[in-house]
Amino acid sequence: MSFWKSLNNFGKAVFLVLLCIFIIFLTQVHADQVLRRSLDFVTTPILKVTSVASEYVLGTGKFLGGIGKISDENRLLKAQVAALELQDVTLEEFKLENQQLRDQLGLQQKQNFKLKTARVIGSEPVGNLKVLTINAGMQQGIAVKMPVVVSQGLLVGYVQEVYDTSARVMLLLDTSVEMPARIQQSRADGIVKGQPLGQGLSMSLIPQDATVERGNTVITSGLGSTMPPGLLIGYVQAVNKDTNQIFQTADILPAVDFGRLETVMVITNFNPSL
Amino acid sequence: MWWLLVITFLLSSLQLTLVPFVFVSGTMIDLVLVFVMSWAMLKKGSSALWLAFLAGLVLNQYSALHMGFLPLFYVVIAYLATLVSSDMIDNNWLLAVVLGFTLSGLFELLVLLSFWFGGHNLFTLDYLSQIVLVRVLLNTTFMLLLFPVLRALNSNLNQRHKALLP
Known part of the structure; x- marks a missing residue:
């Protein structure tokens, strides 16, 4: 002293x-x-x-701030509920049909994920890196490279570092993350990467002959075994095709609202290749 | 020194949990930096340096930056802020805001450099103009609001302290 x-x-x-x-x-x-x-x-x-x-x-x-909009929002939500109820019935039909066809073909059910729910307790304090801290760590069975999702299938990112009671999650939006992805409709593979200003995602290395259209769904391909296949990444917003280039690129609108993440889920039964 | 720890945890917690959700696209204020700069200009003593070190250490735990860089940058900025004489600020408090702008810019450049060394190349014109400059301006604006309040609080506390002395 x-x-x-x-x-x-x-x-x-x-x-x-x-x-x-x-x-x-x-x-x-x-x-x-x-x-x-x-x-x-x-x-x-x-x-x-x-x-x-x-x-x-x-x-x-x-x-x-939203008190004035509540009645309008209520009316809109009621209409959406009615539409979703109808959709739910149709989906139930598809599910049964899918199950019957799977039984006939002898296919195994898609892997069920074991999920650990965690709260977001902090964000990157400086710079523009896309990092979150969650309130689950080693003691809760979290390990490095585990996939982090919301709603059972919307990809958020992966666990970058783990401590006893917390873990750091690197978001898909960060420029350092490169995710093997696939256009669901055309099955074309590519790499999804965050854009420098954190304003979305872009998909590169899509073969020139692949058909890519606005609104197409982008999912994880599972190539390299770093992520399970079939997790939703986002939707194609614009396609940049130049015939002089070997590959085409696409701007992707993320399926997750990264600015408002409060609760996420970590897939704990997937072993990524490190 | 218990109050220093309280301020450290309060500021760091707000920076980590509230600020990122109020501001969007990375253009958020640095509550800790603004407070450290204002505190260092007003108090001069080692409390500002400790505040910078401790708050930097806490924030670094939740940042992708290499451990140790954030307290280092905050301490450097706090020390530079203590170099300005309090008489100069008392005569013209806008000087504190100009200094806030300069030091905030320096801090952002140091952070960018350390990210660059860590393999994140963020040195693009778009990033500098749309993220860094906006953040520096936000910090300066916030300092415009915070500095007069802290200055009034500081002089009030000093007067009370003097009145209590025999």
Whole structure:
């Protein structure tokens, strides 16, 4: 303590800078786990509380701002419910028919995912990287590279780092993520990547002869075994075809609203190839 | 020093849980940076440096940045902010806002550089103009609101402290 008091402001700043450089060095030699675990132990419970409080504040603000629109929205929702009920009946028919055909062909049912639900408790504080923190970690069976989804099949991203009670999720929107994908209608394969300003996704390396149209569905292809096949990524918004190029590209509208993620699910029974 | 820890956790929590959902497309204010800069300009002492270090450490835990970079950047910015004499700011508090703009820009460049070293190339004209510049302007605007409040609070507390002295 007397050492600290004997330093002037410059000395104190130099001391803290050296401490930071020491932490950077620890991270470089992968010896920062004790520090990270301690921080996780102290900060995650606080973040769990503040994320609930923040959600309440945001929800109240949204509610107060939308009071005037409630009756219009109610009418619209009633119409949507009626349409969905009709759709539900049709889907039930398809399901039964599908089951019968599968039985006849002897095909196995698609793998059922084991899901672990987690709350989003934090977002990347600086820069524009697309990273989220969830309140489930090693203790809840979460491991690195596990796929993260919403609504059982809409791809959000994958687990990048795991701590005892929290995990960091790299979103599909980030420019560093490259996801093997497939156009559902034409079965053409390509690679989906985040756009630099975080304003959507783009799909590249689509063969020039493949038919790609606006509104087509983009799903994970499962190539490379990094992700299970068939998870929904988004919809084709625009196709960029240049006959001089070997491949065509497409702008993809993500199926997930990444700006409003509150709860996600981690697929815990899929073993990705690392 | 308990109040320093309270402020650290309060600011970091708000930065992590509330701010990203209020602002869109990455153009969000840096609550911690604005507070650290304002605090450093007003208080001068080591409390601003500790606040910068601790808040940076907490935020770094939830960031994709290499561990240690964020506290380093916040400490550097806090130290630079303490170099400005309080008399200069008392005479013209707009100077604090100009300094806020400059230091905020420096901080963003340091973050960009560290992302670049980490393999994320974000040095594009679009990114600089649509994300970084907007964020610096937002930080400066927020500082315009926060700095006078903190300054008034600081002088009020100083007067009370003096009145209590024998």
